[in-house]
Amino acid sequence: MVPKIVLLVALAAVAVNARRAPHADYVENLIKSSGARFSSDILEDSLLDAPGLIAKYGYPIEIHHVTTSDGYILEMHRIPHGRDEHNTRDPSKPIAFIMHGLLSSSADFIVKGPGNALAYVLAEAGYDVWLGNARGNFYSRNHLSLNPSSTFNQNFWKFSWDEIGNFDLPAFIDYILETTGQSKLHYIGHSQGGTTFLVLNSLRPEYNEKFISFQGLAPASFMNNNNVSMFQSLAPFENVIESTAYLLGFGEVFGDREFIAWFKANYCDEGSIFADFCSSTITGLNEREFYNTTMVPLFLSHVPAGASIRQIAHYGQVIRFEAFRRYNHNGLTNMIVYGSWNPPEYDLSKVTAPSYLHYGASDKEVNYKDLHILASRLPNVIGKFRIERETFNHYDFIWGIDARQVLYDKLVYYMKDAESRQ
Template identity: 60%
Template sequence: MFRLVIFVAACVALAAARRSPNADYVEDLMKSPEGSRFSDNINEDALLDVVIHNVVTSDGYILELHRIPHGRGDTPGDRPAVLLVHGLLSSSADYLIMGPGNALGYLLADAGYDVWLGNARGNYYSRQHISLNPDSILNKDFWRFSWDQIGLYDLPAFIDYILKINGQDKLHYIGHSQGGTSFLVLNSLRPEYNEKFISFQGLAPASFFDNNENTMFNTLANYESILETTAFALNAQEIFGSQDFITRHCVEGSIFNNFCQSALSGLFNREYYNSTMLPVILGHTPAGAAIRQVAHYGQVIRSNSFRRYNYNALTNLREYGSLTPPEYNLSLVTAPAYLHYGLADRQVDYRDLLKLANILPNVVKVNQAERETFNHFDFLWAMDVKEVMYDDIVASMRHAELNL
């Protein structure tokens, strides 16, 4: 049995804890006949959340950064820092909800690391700004960002804050999916940050989609030019956000129903998932994002290039000095890179990851999960993920430390 409240006790608190994003849904589920098959302990864990550090970006976003300063039985002291950053529609909870002994955040703390977990702007934990209101209908400027801004502004704010608190000059970075995308953005646009990393552990980092065979991705990509405009007109600039998306949209007749069924089937109807963890996962996922993040990936798919966000010709000229958005210069991403992937990943095709590996100038290791059915979400929630992937990640971090 685990308790996420262990994390509350372990962290250095700068603010009070609060409930998980989909706690109302979990409570309703527990009252239903289906909920009777889940234990009370799991139910409680699904409703728990963590304490926070507040970090302010240079463009005014107030982000939540969570910390596990040391492992069980350890005492505070000097130890390497590691920053974990989540994927699209996710949060720091991804690295904690499987509990001590299983979740990557806890395993790293027990392995001797000072663990920090970031929450990108716009997710449930980072919906604040010094002047902009994320819930305003009249002014929607809070939501005018993609993962370009996450890499350009959020990551430097996290990194500088962590190194100041930790007292060291380098840290490890672990990014899943969009967390890997934003790392590539940062170090191509601000290459001086490469010197701040002991290693980059990319867990299926999303960049190229040349071999993408995901029907949903390809369908959305066809509408990337009107996706944000339409969403803003419908007051839907926040996608799958702090509102209870599951109970509002994963219902019969909803345009999102097929998406929900596909996602849930892919996540849970397999032998490598513990079905009793369902309410815990759904208690924290999805955690929300800006519609522009989705549109930007759509642009990458349609243009067949990993490039900055395409506004329009005039805005591009003002922002980039060219009528079309420039590609990210990946030759500038010189931090030691360790790339991890699964052959059954339908979100980041392994062939596209291998393309990225051939372009980055300092790839130390490319690690394929031994299990051939390992997919995109197995990085977070598979029962065998420690043996299949996490042990290799820790070994890669140790390797990078020896080569400083």
């Protein structure tokens, strides 16, 4: 039984920040126009934002805001303890900080609901759970002076995952440790969430000492073996993607459902270079064997959550040049920013935090061969862990119906292992 005061605090926090899900209007219209039938719970959940979902299911929820050194105002969601187990506040609880992937948000780790979603599994296992939101997504679209909605000035969007690692993560981590009074935490990063961890600890190696473990869920770094046709087709044009977008008046990608609908209608035909992306991200949730199709409206209400064009372009550079290195502006700008004509590679020998790397055999976005390359460059890899199911893919890490059985419960075991090594 959760103490009433916790529920009151949770509901009060949500009331102050009352919002609908990022794409609630879209999902409502989609269901009305299609005539599809879904349970009332799914429909209700599809209209709630992440804090609203957490509060609805009886978990304590806190909303925290931090400001980066370059002026971005970011939002974190905290579940300080469990609902059924470990359901009292304890300042000595170990901390689990979770960071989402490209085009995603903190919602990735709660949409599957109690008993299944990673955030709830960790809270019930005795962790103080913090969920980050990178600059530019639905929850972190604020800045001290820049306007994300301006069509005349895209300066808000002139960032890649380099800045997320170099500025957002330190702001999050320092705030969490100061708030809790602890000195270390676990870092769990899915896809780009793993990329940014590598960026942080290579550029600011002093942060390695603040991590009990790095749990990399398909951490994206090298992409020599990436076989997503869209990425392969766009990579040669990475140097014009961003400049073209700016000329058209936008710096964000897939943050607007109207744009997504237009994109789907014009570029998701079979044979298009975007077909793989459309199938996996925009239209194909109900085609996946290991997705619960009844939850499609809930997934679509939160994804995509927004990202900058430059984030996409930066991954394009990784593919084009077969190198995990900083963002390539142009020769002159590179000289000013980095002191060299070409951007430097991230020095992964400086990433000394204990690293546990998890991968799926059928992951197209982060091919297992590229994960092995990453592992060979990191100096403190505790283990590489292949998910047992042969068909486990990039999106199963967050949406797979068996993710708890094949990954999350084991993740708790590995985190406890890391704690025993301290």
